[in-house]
Amino acid sequence: MQNEANNIPLNQNDSNKLGLSECVFILIGGMVGSAIFSLSGLTILEAGPASILTWIVAGIIMLSHGMLICELSCIYPQSGGVYVFPRKAFEGEKGRFLAWLSCWGSMVTNVIAIAFAAIYVGTYLSVAFKWAANWQIPLAIASIEICLIFNIIKFKTAGKLNNIIVGFLLSTILVYIVACFLSGNYNINYFFPFFTQGIKGYSGFITSIPIAIIGYSSINAMAFMVSDVKSPEKTISKAMFISISVVIAIYFLVISATLGLITADYLVKNEEMRFIPLFAACFTKIQNIPWLVDVVSIASVIALMTTMNVCVSLNSRTLQASSLDLMLPKVFGDNNSNGVPAFAATVTCLLAMNVALFPKITLQIVNFGAIFNLFTIIITLLSLIIARRKVRGKTIAFKTPYGGILVYIILIILILCNISSIILGGKNLILFTLALWGVGILIYFSRGLWNKRLQKGHDNDSCN
Secondary structure: OOOOOOOOOOOOOHHHOEOHHHHHHHHHHHHOOHHHHHHHHHHHHHHHHHHHHHHHHHHHHHHHHHHHHHHHHHHOOOOOHHHHHHHHHHOHHHHHHHHHHHHHHHHHHHHHHHHHHHHHHHHHHHHHOHHHOOOHHHHHHHHHHHHHHHOOOOHHHHHHHHHHHHHHHHHHHHHHHHHHHOOOOOOHHHHOOOOOOOOOHHHHHHHOHHHHHHHHHHHHHHHHOHHHEOOHHHHHHHHHHHHHHHHHHHHHHHHHHHHOOOOHHHHHHOHHHOOOHHHHHHHHHOOOOOHHHHHHHHHHHHHHHHHHHHHHHHHHHHHHHHHHOOOOOHHHHOOOOOOOOHHHHHHHHHHHHHHOOOHHHHHHHHHHHHHHHHHHHHHHHHHHHHHHHHOOOOOOOOOOOOHHHHHHHHHHHHHHHHHHHHHHOOHHHHHHHHHHHHHHHHHHHHHHHHHHHHHHHHHHHHHO
16 A cells, blocks of 8 residues: 655745744634633633633643644654654554544544634624524534635635734734723732632642643644745744743733633633633623623634634644545545645534534533543654654754653643543543544544555556
8 A cells, every 4th residue: 555644745835835924823813712712711610810820831831742743843844743743753554543543633623623613603792792692503603614715715815814813813802901900890809819719629720721721732733734834944933932922921911801800600600601701701890891892702703713714724734644645535635726625624614513513512522622632642742752763863953952851741741631631521521532532443444444445456457
């Protein structure tokens, strides 16, 4: 069977590639989305004011992880990272199997992330505007369709549009932060006691780290789209450091602003507000600025859709990489006239649309995403360990400072942070997770048998 994992089509036209500023804005847009406008409420619920520490710690962890992935992308500089990295590092059938598991975990994670963000596009609009009150699901589907359009146009064009959108988003977030601090209702006493207000008590800021990590997961976006970036060996690491520094600062300011207006206890008593904390703060404590609710709602929709856009891009390129290694039908690997894997993007969005039809199971959706994301991260970091052994003594364009020990530290931290969530998730979560992994493994072996049959038919034709 021919191995096509190394033959991922590269975009050779430098004029259509992304520069540093575009990469930074794409990463910021990917991270400042479902996290700050929705997931932040869940961390406040679990950890109270200590959720500020949750987001800072998660940001440091994911920056370290991002730098490691940047190094891996310099060793294997081709798009489709979560499939390509283990495929090349481990090689052979073992590499193919781990690559597919990584791809499957990433696909589930991204589809869930897209669906989750879409659900809350509908939620924010439905609570902010009367005309949208009964249109939550149709609005969620429409938002996914818009992201699909974004992902089938030229990548350079999409990058420029993203810069404008993210610039507007950051401006509206700044308006929210200033309004909260100057509202006259900001109460510093809401921060005390600092560690015990959340429903998880003292351990809340630790157990909610996996949730925050989901918010930072787009930090790896450019490493997984490396062939679309100018001078990736320099651009990607710079873009990661700049973007995550900006995003950690944004998270700190937004969550601090929100915590002075609403508490974890408020979210316990008002379950419908848990995933729309910024709206809750405006609605309950800043009523003297009536237009602020609309601004926050519009900003949240933009932020959620930028996250969705990055997730669609990541997933389509991962599916493309697996297709070119004969793990999926050829059509997943084909680019359209704009040089992007349109069919893979379409399938990604259709899957997300189906998940978005069930907004009542949002919390379960988040838990599934965290678990599958963990498995993909573990496989990717193990790929780096193996890849380093293969290139020992060779010059690499980028090497992570203290990377030799850092990769093991990140692995241990991520496993420890997630293990309690998996155990406490309940029987249904574990069983459904195992079932989804079972589906992925079944696809792997089914595709393997199909490829062998095709190869046998080709050999027979050659003999005749």
